[in-house]
Amino acid sequence: MNSHKTLWLNREKAFAAFATGPLLDFWRQREECEFVGVENLTIRYVRFRDASHDKVVLLVPGRIESYVKYPELAYDLFQCGYDVIIIDHRGQGRSDRLLDDRHRGHVARFEHYVEDLETLYLKEIVPHHYRHRFALAHSMGGAILALFLAQQPRAFHAAALAAPMFGIYLPMPGWMANRLLDWAEKRPLIRDGYAPGTGKWRAHPFGLNRLTHSRERYKRSLRFYADDPAIRVGGPTWHWVREGVQAGNNIINQAASISTPLLLLQAGEDKIVDNRSHQLFCDAMSAAGHPCDGGGPYVIAGARHEILFEKDEMRADALDAILDFFQRHSL
Structure with missing residues (x-):
């Protein structure tokens, strides 16, 4: 593991050479697959497998993301001996959209994400009888995975x-946001429209981004969307925000049902999710008798929201913590 960490700590210095060399060679080995999800939507995913691997990581991305953004993380996990599976959630990536305006981030019910994840789990992970099964989720994916684990710990x-998106960073008090969201829910034209302050996908310059301090990784992520208009997703709908807020509340309420060993990584400078919700979740887990690893959030100091796309030092800290945690639960 130490040899891998040394590479992680020095990757940005020659990122272009890595991306166009070893990473591109790895990406060409992918298997792109699909299945029929809830309400007959086509859900697409990608997998990387090796016959010598006896362990797997299911990657669950965040809102607007596609598996095409995750080659580097998949590469690192695969090099550490894990098969890797990455889902494109309904309404984003290469999976089917729900609205005519493909840029609107939308879902009919948050539980549909969870049901899709269960279908993928039953299709790809259960039949292969892996000796060790792990999951790694980011942001909205963390909310989806937590709800799945409450059902199947x-x-x-x-x-x-x-x-993880257990609470959304909102520009107003929660009570006011809930009142506005309930108001919009009764008005279909507003409900399915963009939430205030959002709109179609746009390429924001690095200096305005709130996601990462890594210029190299931000530019690479941006390029995926710039080069492939079909995977672009813009702002969420009012209804999606309402579903997301309710999902966060449901997660806190269902925390006692989650007995799966959990590591919760928190970005110290997050302006996308509400970090206060992480402590509420960890407190609920502790009260139920199965605390998060370390008793609370593992804080990546100085990191913005996309911890696994941060600068080398912060990313390596997070990835090392994750793989050490998985290793401890492989014994």
Whole structure:
């Protein structure tokens, strides 16, 4: 593991050479697959497998993300001996959209994400009889995975949540936001429209981004969306925000049902999710008798929301913590 960490700590210095060399060669080995999800939507995913691997990581991305953004993380996990599976959630990536305006981030019910994840789990992970099963989720993916684990706490031997969306960072008090969201829910034209202050996908310059301090990784992520208009997703709808807020509340309420060993990584400078919700979740887990690893959030000091796309030092800290955690639950 130490040899891998040394590479992680020095990757940005020659990122272009890595991306166009070893990483591109790895990406070409992918298997792109699909299945029929809730309400007959086509859900697409990618997998990397090796016959010598006896352990797997299911990657659950965040809002607007596609698996095409995750080659570097998949590469690092695969080099450490894990098969890797990455889902494109309904309404984003290469999966089917729900609205005519493909840029609107939308879902009919948050539980549909969870049901899709369960279908993928039953299709790809259960039949292969992996000796060790793990999950790693980011942001919205963390909320989806947590709700899945509340239903199936034995599905994975351990799971890591990076900046999970247990609460959304809102520009107003929660009570006011809930009142506005309930008002919009009764008006279909507003409900399915962009939430205030959002709109179609736009390429924001690095200096205005709130996601990462890594210029190299931000530029690479941006390029995926710039080069492939089909995977672009813009702002969320009013309804999506309402579903997301309710999902966060449901997670806190259902925390006692999650007995899966969990590592929760928190970005110290997060302006996307509400970090206060992480402590509420960890407190609920502790009260139920199965605390998060370390008793609370593992804080990546100085990191912005996309911990696993941060600068080398912060990313390596997070990845090392995740793989050490998985290793401890492989014994």
